[in-house]
Amino acid sequence: MKKVLLLVALFTFTMFWATPTEIKAQDIVDVAAIPPGNINTIINGDTVAGGTRANPDRIYRLKRGSVYQVTEPLRIDGNLRIIATDGTERPPVLAPAILPDNSSIDHFMQFIGADATVELNDIYMIAFRADNTALGWSDGIRIDANNIDFTVKNSIFDGFSHTVIQLNGQWCKMDVQDNVFRNNMHPSSWFGGGAFLSGAPVAQDTNMWINNTFFCNNSYNWSDRGFDTYSVFEHNTMVYNTVNPFLIRQANKMHINNNLFYAAHAMGGNPTHVIDGWFLNYPDTASSSILRVRANDSTSFWATDVWAATMAGPEGYVDPANGITADMIVPSERVVDWQNNAFFNPQALTDFYTAYNDTTTLADSIGMPDGSKALVRxxxxxxxxxxxxxxxxxxxxxxxxxxxxxxxNNDIMDPGFSTEVNAQIDNLIAYVHKISTGTLDVPWYFDPNESHYPPAWPLPENLAYSNTAMQSAGTDGFALGDLNWFPEQKNQWLTDVKTLGTELPTDFELSQNYPNPFNPETNIRFKVASTGNVKLVVFNILGQKVKTLFNDEMKAGSYQTSWNGTDDLGRKVASGTYLLSIETDAFRATKKMMLLK
Structure with a gap:
């Protein structure tokens, strides 16, 4: 019977593989860096009457090592995909052009068309002009339409004074991986300058941020301020942040695992933040903590004796007009998953707190919970x-x-950074001191080359660390933080196959993936009866290879891996049926998988 089933599976797979296909050549446009404004002229001009995309499947390819002067924002009603040419040179830079009146743009991209797919790969978006002047209140990307499938990978965002990504559209899917967000700050507004800020309430379908680095930013690097079905912040490195790394307190399905936070909330808070009415608006700030959670609360000391108010949890995001109804908020189904994160404040920051608090003579009139005013140091x-x-x-x-x-397993651990990285704490402390004394006037960039334009390559910071215990402290056995700082581990992580138990199977087997249907990720289990090469591949229904999950020698054992719905280039694939194939010298099998979005 097993032989019959195997023959049926092989026949089915062979028929799919043999199905004639019509393969269209990719529509790729190579965009020249000159004249200034050419990139926005080409992309903004590729539209039909009404402004929608004339060629929604077109790919715009930018040249590595080049600087693209942007004279007006890219205003996109529909799909957009940007890639870079192959190579190891600096990614193509998008920079604000200096216009004839000496002004510049205040954002680079705005997405206004619902149900679009956006993929940005290997770009360097910088908010510094050729005269090294930073833009004023600036954004990198504004997402102003609903149901956008947004992916950005292997990119760098540098110098934005408001936020890199502003999300205003409902029910978008955010897939942000392998990026660097650096030097995003405003010189006089310490809440200005971060990676991601969503409106409130803005519902998100998925909100995945994995293997990113946040280095020298002011605030709000990850935001979850609306109903969410799946939010993940995993294997990220956050080093030097002035205030509020997160806005997450009412998240519904939140996973924050395997991250590194180093001086990530350096200012902490002052009495205005902690005591005054900021608590009801931004308890993240008021509590001076990194991880925050809030639920429906009318009984605690804080709710009764301090604020005489009911705190809201996810139910505060009920918004029928945008599809969030009360029955979707199920307290027993809420997820708060915080595991294996490392936190550390360097001694210099701790010493600064002590010295400042011992000597400050400044005081403020603070609104107290009972409505009175008090003079507080x-x-x-x-x-x-x-x-x-x-x-x-x-x-x-x-x-x-x-x-x-x-x-x-959320522990205080010193990663052991390089001397150059450690020295940057002095600039951050000076900035915090200016905030606290009202003398703020300059930003605190990490700028060893003393010039932002054109950006240095490779990046001058190196956030690999020496703490060997942390290099295997993740829930998955990998290093805490962004694995791109540990390339060998990153390569292993990409093809990670976990061993299940010690019992050796007597037969080969490919189990049905679970969950199935799935979105965004599914688990795959298989058994290997004897040592040999094992090839695990995903094909589409036409028999075209989508992704090789594993192709290497394996010993006998039971194993588990996963597929996140991307192809070999890291691009998300469309909804539909896919074929999971396992092949060894002695065994072949195929399973159908269904990806739903």
């Missing part, structure tokens, strides 16, 4: 990893709700 409240109120919410409300909560 302007001390700094050092940040914590998880605030007292967040921990109380986890231990009481979420526990009583039966929510899926895992908070474990």
């Amino acid at each position: 302007r001390i700094l409240v050092p940040n914590t990893n998880i605030s007292e109120y967040a921990q109380w919410t986890i231990d009481n409300i979420l526990a009583d709700d039966g929510a899926d909560v895992t908070v474990a």
Whole structure:
């Protein structure tokens, strides 16, 4: 019987493979870097009457080593895909042109068409002009339409004073991997300059940020301020951040694992933030903590004795006009998953807190919870990893709700950065001191080359670290933080196959993937009965190879891997049926998988 089933599977797969296909050549346009404005002329001009894309499947290819002067923002109603030429030179740079009146753009891209697919790969977007002047209140990308499937990978975003990505559209899918967000800050507004800021409430379908580096930014590197179905912040490195790395307190399905936070909330908070009415608006800030969670609360000390108010959890994001109804908020189905994150404040920052608080004579008139005013010394409240109120919410409300909560192995660990990276703390401390004394006037860029334009390549910072314990401390056994700083581990992570148990199977087997149908990722289990080469490949329904998951020698054992719905180039594939094939010298099998979006 097994032989019959195997023959049927092989016949089915062979028929799919043999099906005639019509393969269209890719529509690639190579965009020249000159004259200034050519990139926006070419892309903005590729439209039909009404402004929608004339060629929605077109790929725009930019040349590595070149600088593209942008004279007006790319305003996109539909799909957009940008790639770079092959090579190891600096990615193509998008920079603000200096216009005849000495002005410049204040953002680079705006997406206004619903249901579009956006893929940006290997670009360097910089907010510095050729005269080394930074843009004013600037954004990199504005997403202003609903249901956009947005992917950005292997890119660098440098110098933005408001945010790199502003999300205003509902139900978008964010896939942000292998990027660097650096030097995003505003000289006089310390809440200006970060990687990602979503409106409130803005619902997100998926919100995945994996293997990114955040280096020398002011605030708001990850945002989840609306109903969410799946939010992941994993294997990211965040080094030097002035305030609020996150806006996440009411997230519904939140996974924050295997990250490194180093001086990531350096200012902490002052009495205005902690005591005054900021608490009800931004408890992330007021509590001076990095990880935040809030639930429906009318009984705690904070709700009754301090604020005389009911705190809102995810139910605060009910928005029927945008498809979020009350029945979608199920407290027992909430997920708070915080595991294996490392936190560290260097000694210089701790010493600064002590010295400043011991000597400051500044005081502010603060609005107290009872409505009165009080004169309070302007001390700094050092940040914590998880605030007292967040921990109380986890231990009481979420526990009583039966929510899926895992908070474990979040430790204080010094990664051991290089001398050059460690020295940057002095610039951040000087900035925090200016904030605290009202003398703010200059940003605190990491700028060893003393010039931002054109950007240096390779990047001058190296955030690989020497702490060997941290190099295998992830839930997956890999290093904490962005694995791109450990290339060998990153390569292994990309093809990671986990061993399941020690019992040796007697037969080969490919199990049905689970979940199936799936979105965005599915698990795959298989058994190998004897040592030999194992090839695990995903094909589309036409028999065309989509992705090689594994192709190497394996010993006998039971294994598990996963597929995240991307092809060999890291691009997300369309919804539909896919074929999972395993091939060894002695065994072949195929399973159907269904990807739903």
